[in-house]
Amino acid sequence: DIQMTQSPSSVSASVGDRVTITCRASQGINNYLVWYQQKPGKAPKLLIYGASNLQSGVPSRFSGSGSATDFTLTISSLQPEDFATYYCQQANSFPLTFGGGTRVEVK
Amino acid sequence: QVQLVQSGADVKKPGASVKVSCKASGYTFNSYNINWVRQAPGQGLEWMGWISTSSGDTLYAQNLQGRVSMTTDTSTNTIYMELRSLRSDDTAVYYCARWWHAGGYSDYWGQGTLVTVSS
Numbered sequence: 001d002i003q004m005t006q007s008p009s010s011v012s013a014s015v016g017d018r019v020t021i022t023c024r025a026s027q028g029i030n031n032y033l034v035w036y037q038q039k040p041g042k043a044p045k046l047l048i049y050g051a052s053n054l055q056s057g058v059p060s061r062f063s064g065s066g067s068a069t070d071f072t073l074t075i076s077s078l079q080p081e082d083f084a085t086y087y088c089q090q091a092n093s094f095p096l097t098f099g100g101g102t103r104v105e106v107k
Numbered sequence: 108q109v110q111l112v113q114s115g116a117d118v119k120k121p122g123a124s125v126k127v128s129c130k131a132s133g134y135t136f137n138s139y140n141i142n143w144v145r146q147a148p149g150q151g152l153e154w155m156g157w158i159s160t161s162s163g164d165t166l167y168a169q170n171l172q173g174r175v176s177m178t179t180d181t182s183t184n185t186i187y188m189e190l191r192s193l194r195s196d197d198t199a200v201y202y203c204a205r206w207w208h209a210g211g212y213s214d215y216w217g218q219g220t221l222v223t224v225s226s
Contacts, residue, residue, distance in 0.1 A: 032211040036152075043202055043216035044144075044152065050210065087152055091211030095168050096142065096154040 002026050002090050006099030012107040019075040021102045023088035026069075032092040033071045035064055038101075039084045047086075048073065078104070109133040111203050111217035118223045124191040127220045129203035136184040137161040140206045142213055143177060143188045145199040153199075157206065158186060193224045 003026035013019050023033065031051040036044035046055045048064035051071055061076045075082055083106055088099040114128040129141065143155040156167040158177040165177050176189045186203055201220045204213035 034212045038152075043204075043219055044213075045216075046212055046214050049212035055212075055214065089152075094157065094166050096157075098152040098154070101151045 001095055002029060002093065002097050004088055004090055004097050004099040006086075006088055006102050008102060009100060010103040010105060012105045013078050014107045015078055015080055017078045017107075019078055019082075019104060021073045021086055021088075023066075023071045023073070023099050024069055025071075025090055025092075028068045029090045029092035031067055032090060033064070033066065034089045034091055035062075035073045036087045036089065037082075037084045038087065044087065049091075075104075109205070109215045111205060111215055113201075113203060113217040113220045116221040116223070118225065119193050120226055121193055121195060121224055123193050123224075124189060125193060125222050126187055126189040127201050127203075127222070129186045129188070129217050131184045131186065131205070134205075136181065140208060141177075141179075141186045142204045142206045144202045144204060144213075146202070146219075147196070147199045150199075155188070155201075160186065190222075193222075195224050198222065198224045 005024045007022050033051040035048040037047050038044045047058050047062050052064045063074050065072050085101045085103045087101050110132045112130045119125050137160045140159050142157050145153050158165045160179050167175050174191050178187045203217040205215040206213050
């Protein structure tokens with residue numbers, strides 16, 4: 001199975017801050033890397049697929065980058081509605097595996 | 108619009124079985140496969156398995172093999188996930204999610220179903 005390691009596990013930030021979350025795969029995943037946002041009591045929401053493709057309707061302050069085994073989600077200017085938990089997931093092969101999550105908290 | 112509507116919360120005793128439904132609407136049912144993902148309280152996301160809505164083929168997480176079954180009813184565009192021999196650590200919110208294989212992502216998710224296993 002491909003292991004996904006996310007860091008940090010939590011980050012404290014203020015509105016307007018730039019936030020960067022990293023995700024590392026235990027082996028190459030051909031850019032089949034997905035980012036989800038999850039708010040308490042809600043289902044995950046697709047943000048980024050194919051490592052860098054913004055899902056329709058997602059604000060452009062979200063961006064994804066990386067290749068092979070190392071990937072990054074960046075929020076360029078944090079907004080109040082962005083406080084949430086973010087998960088990466090590899091979609092290169094089954095079993096699909098998720099990172100442990102990164103909680104973005106109010107500083 | 109695309110919707111995945113899941114059955115309601117359930118409470119089961121250890122050793123029992125639970126069957127969660129996921130009714131799809133707003134798109135061509137057999138054009139997208141379905142993943143099931145669960146989330147224990149305060150924990151991360153765990154992939155449980157995948158079902159092809161066109162062929163009924165399934166793929167299950169190894170740690171659930173033998174206890175989980177996923178099926179479809181094409182007459183009602185509904186997908187089912189049954190988990191047997193429930194244990195307390197099966198307490199979780201269970202999600203169905205539409206899977207676009209070519210893109211490698213789940214773009215629509217059900218609202219989640221809380222299954223509580225308690226004696």
